[in-house]
Amino acid sequence: MSRRNWKLFEKSWGTEADVSESSQRSSPHSSWELLETQDLRRLLSPQPTKDLAGSEGMFPGIVARRSGETPGVVAIGYGIEAQSVLALTTPVVLGQLSLEEIADALTALFHAAIEIARRQGSKSLRCLMPQFDTQAGDFTLALRAALLRQEFACRAEIGEWCCEYSQPPDVDLPRDRDRPEIRCQRLAGDQLCDARADDEIHRVLESILLASSELPNLPRPVAADMLAQWLSHGTQLMLLRVGSQLAGLCTYDVTPITPIAGSPDGRLSVWLQYIGVLKEFRNRRCGCRMIDAVVTDCLQEGRSIMMSVTADRTNVAAVRLYESLGFQLKSVHEVWTR
Numbered sequence: 001m002s003r004r005n006w007k008l009f010e011k012s013w014g015t016e017a018d019v020s021e022s023s024q025r026s027s028p029h030s031s032w033e034l035l036e037t038q039d040l041r042r043l044l045s046p047q048p049t050k051d052l053a054g055s056e057g058m059f060p061g062i063v064a065r066r067s068g069e070t071p072g073v074v075a076i077g078y079g080i081e082a083q084s085v086l087a088l089t090t091p092v093v094l095g096q097l098s099l100e101e102i103a104d105a106l107t108a109l110f111h112a113a114i115e116i117a118r119r120q121g122s123k124s125l126r127c128l129m130p131q132f133d134t135q136a137g138d139f140t141l142a143l144r145a146a147l148l149r150q151e152f153a154c155r156a157e158i159g160e161w162c163c164e165y166s167q168p169p170d171v172d173l174p175r176d177r178d179r180p181e182i183r184c185q186r187l188a189g190d191q192l193c194d195a196r197a198d199d200e201i202h203r204v205l206e207s208i209l210l211a212s213s214e215l216p217n218l219p220r221p222v223a224a225d226m227l228a229q230w231l232s233h234g235t236q237l238m239l240l241r242v243g244s245q246l247a248g249l250c251t252y253d254v255t256p257i258t259p260i261a262g263s264p265d266g267r268l269s270v271w272l273q274y275i276g277v278l279k280e281f282r283n284r285r286c287g288c289r290m291i292d293a294v295v296t297d298c299l300q301e302g303r304s305i306m307m308s309v310t311a312d313r314t315n316v317a318a319v320r321l322y323e324s325l326g327f328q329l330k331s332v333h334e335v336w337t338r
Contacts (some may be wrong), residue, residue, distance in 0.1 A: 031214075032108050034076075035063040036116075039226060040077050044122035044147040062112050064105040072097040074105035078113060082225035086122040088113055090129055092141060092334070106146035114150065114338070124219070124337055125153040127152060131332040155217040157313045160329035166298045166304040169288075169325045187237040201239070204246045208276035215312045218335065226274070235273060238297070240290050248277035250290040254298060255307065268295065268302035272309035275318075287321050 025079065037043045040061030061077040072095030081087045093102055110127075117125050129143050192196055194326060205223040213221075230237065230251055240248040251274045257267040272294070277286045291307075298305045311318045 006326065032064040032066050032105050034108060034112055035065060036112065037061060037063070040075065044073070044075060062109050062116075064108050066105075069212055070097065070101070071095055072101065072105070074102065074109060076109050076113065080120060080122065081126075081224060082229060083226060084121060084123040084127045085219075086319055088111065088125060088127040090127070093139055100144050102139060102142035103145050106142055107149055110146055110150040110152075125152070127336045128158075128333040129336060130209070131157065131334055147336050150338065152338040155332050155333040155337050156215050156312050158215075158335060159313045159319075159329050160308060160310050160331045160333075161322045162306060162308045162317075162330050163322075163325060163327040164304060164306050165295050165299065165326075167286075167299065168292055182289065183241055183242050184290060185239045185241065186293075186297055187239055198227065200246055201237075201249065204278060205249065205276065207278055211279040212276070212319075214315055215335070218337065230273075238290050238294050239275075240286055240293075242281060242286075245281075245283040246278075247284045248275070248290060250275045250287075250294060252294055254301070258300075259277040266303040268298055268305045269297055270305050270307045272307065275309075282317075287318075288325065291321075291325060 035043065036056055038060050040059040040063070043061070043063060059077050061075055063073060063075045065073050072093070074091055074093050074097075076091040077089040079087050091106060093105075099103070101319065113125060116122075117330075127147065129147065130140050132140060132144060187197065201222050205226065209221055209223060229235075233253075235251045235253055238250040238252070239246060240250075250272065253271045253273065255269045255271075257269050259267070272291070275287050275290060295305065295307065308329075308330075309322060309327065311322065313319065
């Protein structure tokens, strides 16, 4: 399950749970009752908000629940991603629970997740957790303890940057926009199915990945897996050509933002999933040009857009690119794997 969908899901969480369609079993670690479900949204929110209607799909997950004098719920979502990775969301705690109680529930959840990974044939597990610091709260401390107990290790730190646009970014791009040899092309899903387009993108993406230093401590992504995932999820592609050469690509998802009282309609959320440029075309503002094209294209559909992107914090070039376009760092998460 993508982080974008998980964020939408978090908005609709309630405190009551409907477990009629979930498998139940007792946790071997404590009195926590474990509930495994293919629709975590429905399990925890019997009446989900319109943000999560139909098109957003279902969210598999596991819930540790306990009733009594100190009732509580701790839940985690998951999804199968490329290279047989079982990707776990950051767990969420509902209820007034002590550090020891949270750690106990998390240990039970991670133990169950490992069982699911084995059942699904996954080669590894990955979990996001808030960045650890000396001021960490009980939840972060309990999460770290539970991960270590289940032999997870921290492999990277990723940041999330956001920027709101009501017009294309002011980054001295007019001269680039007017150069006929540099052009961007949005590719729809049916065009991506075209064999010639698919072969060209696959070849260029492989070259980009081979020269990438992004997240060096994690398995290198596979171009074929990434393309298959983009195609199955209806992800949009923006291609950059320099002359006849495909020099880079940017993939992104666009969803309407539900207006709140006092805010205008027509705002869009744009999630940049991936930006890559061939090595020989780097340091030539190609990434900047693609983001500019995505913003310009999306502003034709909405009054303003909220654009978000995640990146390895050690990738200095990427961080400089986003911050030069007005993006601001909003959060940092650690990537833990087993």
